[in-house]
Amino acid sequence: MEYNPKTIEKKWQDIWDEKEIFKTSDDKTKPKFYALIEFPYPSGQGLHVGHPRPYTALDVVSRKRRFQGYNVLYPMGWDAFGLPTENFAIQHKIHPKVVTENNVAKFKKQLKSIGFSFDWSKEINTTDPAYYKWTQWIFLQMFKKGLAYKKEMPINWCTSCKVGLANEEVVNGSCERCGGEVVRKVKNQWMLKITEYADRLINDLDTVDYIDRIKTQQINWIGRSEGMEVDFQIAGKEDSLKVFTTRPDTLFGATYMVIAAEHPLIEKYNDIIENMDEVREYQEMATKKSDFERTELNKEKTGVEIKGLKAINPVNNKEISIWISDYVLMGYGTGAIMSVPAHDSRDWEFAKKFELPIVEVVKGGDVKKEAYTDTETGILVNSDFINGLEVKDAIGKMSNWLEEKGLGKRKVNYKLRDWVFSRQRYWGEPIPLVHCEKCGWVPVPEEELPVMLPEVENYEPTHNGESPLANMEEWVNVSCPKCGGNATRETDTMPQWAGSSWYFLRYIDPYNDKEIASKEEIDYWLPVDWYNGGMEHTTLHLLYSRFWHKFLYDIGVVSSKEPYNKRTAHGMILGGNNEKMSKSRGNVVNPDDIVNEYGADTLRTYEMFIGDFEKSVPWSENGVKGCRRFLERVWRLQDIVVDGNSYSDKLEASIHKTIKKVTEDYETLKFNTAIAALMSLLNEFNDIGKINKEELRTYLILLNPVAPHITEEVWEKSGLGDTLHESIWPKWDKNKLVEDVVEIAIQVNGKVRGREKIAIDESKESIRDKVVQNEGVKKFIEDKEIVKEIYIPGKIYNIVVK
Incomplete structure (x- = not known):
């Protein structure tokens, strides 16, 4: 039967969804593993092949940890407020809410087609009032503690977006989002006093497992x-x-x-x-x-x-x-x-x-x-x-x-400055404060949260630089919660950074309407065990989320000083021309095209095999085809499978070595060398010409985190019992790692003329007999005087003749 990924992948994705295979367990007696990736901004362009690289990496680790008995939380959500959607909405006369819903649906369909083991029951969206209620709540606690304040200050003003920008949103003197001219303008802005946490943000880096360049970036930015x-x-x-x-x-x-x-x-x-x-x-x-x-x-x-x-x-x-x-x-x-x-x-x-x-x-x-x-x-x-x-x-x-x-x-x-926190735009979280001439700035009562973002007919920026919300008199004019007098709502909205500064916390208890998350869930799941993201976010986003978490620790909401135990980073996937993928360069590769032509498992395997995970690498269509050929060879293992419940003598050492290699490499982000080891073992299977069921079981489990669909299908077709995803991760025996037989090179006058397999404990005399009878060696020593023989045990037998 021919390998047909379209049929196989849809079948298993439906099974996983129907049976909720990847839903996080409520069993808190298990060891936990919380894997986190940066949730995407759902743009209209959809995913490109750079997105699945980090998602697949932690998917591999998460799947492996499930096999090892961990209670795994691997969630996904949407960082959906912000300028790109609003700018698109303004240009196309479509409400930002509708644009966001359409984009999320597109992204989710793409992610599901690749077969990620996300727990979709934990899905969050920063534009959901049930979510931003708690973003507003955190802001109010900061305001009450004096960490949120308003200040007249010069800001970076985008003349095109008509919005104030933080320094990190200005690139080469232009707006990061639209490329428009940025000038200086004095504006009354809400600020968050991140500088009060500067020393702790530096000192507590000693308590976490971040790669060195990430720590260095944090320290240098704080300055x-x-x-x-x-x-x-x-x-x-x-x-x-x-x-x-x-x-x-x-x-x-x-x-x-x-x-x-x-x-x-x-x-x-x-x-x-x-x-x-x-x-x-x-x-x-x-x-x-x-x-x-x-x-x-x-x-x-x-x-x-x-x-x-x-x-x-x-x-x-x-x-x-x-x-x-x-x-x-x-x-x-x-x-x-x-x-x-x-x-x-x-x-x-x-x-x-x-x-x-x-x-x-x-x-x-x-x-x-x-x-x-x-x-x-x-x-x-x-x-x-x-x-x-x-x-x-x-x-x-x-x-x-x-x-x-x-x-x-x-x-x-x-060097660090307080965080400019307000934006004069519509598509963001309303700031839950009102201004009263008598009482000053007054928090909206917590029981009235969320302050909902109202529907507006015109969400374009105003020419005077105020938020479009400023024109909504019915929404703006309210009673002061403190004295009952006339008051006005704050019409600035929060920046996109707001919702992404605490999203990892909401994943653990996303439907709780009484608190951010229950203490039981917080104490069990936090801190995040492993967070992976791009190097471009290892400064500001990481700094902001650590700041918010430390504040929540100070007020007793969370029980850990740091949000993430481990932070790693991945390199970008570049276009085939070695440039960053972008529509303007015409080098964007759509993952949908790869999935349709080659299959999701091919895409996943190639993205993990493409090179060093931490380095940027160019996309290669030939590399994709090579990974597809590898999976076709895996598929054909069904043709050579025989009965057997233990590893054969010929393969035992190789299998144990591969288990060790793959197990360790998955945990150290060396996916390319793990896959190479699996390719090498596959070659051994084919050289021998047969593989028993126990050997096939182990091989499919090891490959499953990378290529989950094909391995599930081969497992089922080969009658290996139950389902693959219910299996236990194989263990290696260090005593089995030493092979009984090794292959040595035979040199004549320094040049390799043949190879011979010998037993580890074979005598030198026996080895010499094999060496001189080797077909490749005989013709170079016949009728010659042997003047010297040197044997390096287990490696080389060297003969010098004249």
Whole structure:
């Protein structure tokens, strides 16, 4: 009978669904395994072949763990709020809710066709009011604890989407979503105080099993640094400019200062600034740039001196000039920096362009040469009382001196900034607060949650930058929950990051309308045992979800400090041209096409066999065909199966080795080498020409996590008893891993001329008899004088002739 994946795969998918084979058990006496993947954003384009790679990987591990007796939770859901759907809805005049429903249906059909072992009874959707009720509830708890606050601040404003963007949503100065121009705009925004958790977000990385590059990204993004906050008095004024520096030892080399274009002292002293028109012109230019454009290292340095104001260097009382430049941001640090051009590349470039003084303070050569001198180590010079000290000692002595003189204080600083949490759009979770002139911001009572997203006829962004919800007077105007007076709802909505910051928690108890999840479920299932996702989400999404989880831990909702025990990452599947798959490049491969032509098991096998799971790899149609041929050979094992309830002598060692290899490789994401081992064992089966039922059972179980449909069908057709998915994972016997017979190479004058199988304990004399009679060797030693024979046990027999 010919291998027909279309018939086989539909048959088994229906069986799995009907019998709820992959539904998570309520039996909490079993060891648990919670496998988590990043739930997808259901776009209209559907899946491409990059999506199934991580899904298949943890599906392999989850299926294996079920065989090993674990209670497995492997869920799926939809991260469905956000700009892409809203933009599509606006363009095509279809309500975002309808767009989302259609996209989810398409994605779900595709995922089911690939045969993933998701527990669909746990399915969640961030746009479901029953879900975002709890997103709103978490926000309210943060508000009550002072972690959610509103602040006037410059934001990245997308001129096309008409929405504020977080820094991570700006790519190369453009909107990540639409590619539109991003400018700076002052907006009243809701913020979440993630900075309060900065140290814990770093320190607790020591308690989890994340790959090193993920930990490094988290640490670098938070950017913790210890240093000094130093005051530079403005000459003749009461005000001073406060700077943060990790290198107070270089203060004698500070020859000018730079402040942000938005620094408030500019407005305070605008009447005495002599070139205010020039300053104003520069300020206007700076507001049109995004943070990325302003801080991009390779751009040409620009700036304007603020004439009429000088700063005083606190260590030598010298007056130094003050400049504004767009590379200093008000939202980072203090909005002012001291510039040490002899030892900083950016300051060097600025000083050279505007002909500002350069003073070397760490010995490193002539600073009048072509570049600045790095100062991680060295001896202090031109620095009065810290001359001659090593950098480390100089930092300590200068820090003490500044504190003694009242000119500075030790401080820990972070690159991390509080999370801009509001969006002026429709398709997002309503923020559950109302504003009362008398009471200020007041939470919606918890019993009234969720605050439902109302139906609107026009969900396009407003021209004044407010949310479309602002135009819905009946929805906006309410009574104050505190005093009963007139109040208005907050019309900003939450960002897409909101729903994805806690979704792993809702999976464990998705229909609970009394609490996020029951304590019993939380204590059993959390933390997540293994979370896999793309490297592009190992910074912000991971940071945000860890922050939310830690907050929930602090208020007693969860019992673990970290949400995920283990976090791994996968490489992308690239187009055949080695470029990232995209419609614009014309290199997107639709998994539906592969499933229809070759079968879901072929797609799954190829995606696991394509290469190192953690690295990006190009798609290859020939590789797909090769995996299909492999499965056809697996199918034909039915033709050579014979009775037998134990491994044969010829195959026993190979099977035990393969069990060990596959078991370990699945757990270490080395799927390609696991499949290679199964291919090799298949070759042995065919070389021998037969395989007994016990050998076939083991082989099908080992392959099943990768190719579940074909293995179930071959199992059933071969009469191996019960169903494959009810089987137990095979174990290897270390004593069986050593083969009784090995194959050695035979060399004549250093060249391999033959091979011979020998017993492990065979005598050298017996081996020699076989070697000299080997057909491939005889013709090279006949009529020749053998001058030397060397035998390396179990590996090589070398003959030297002349």
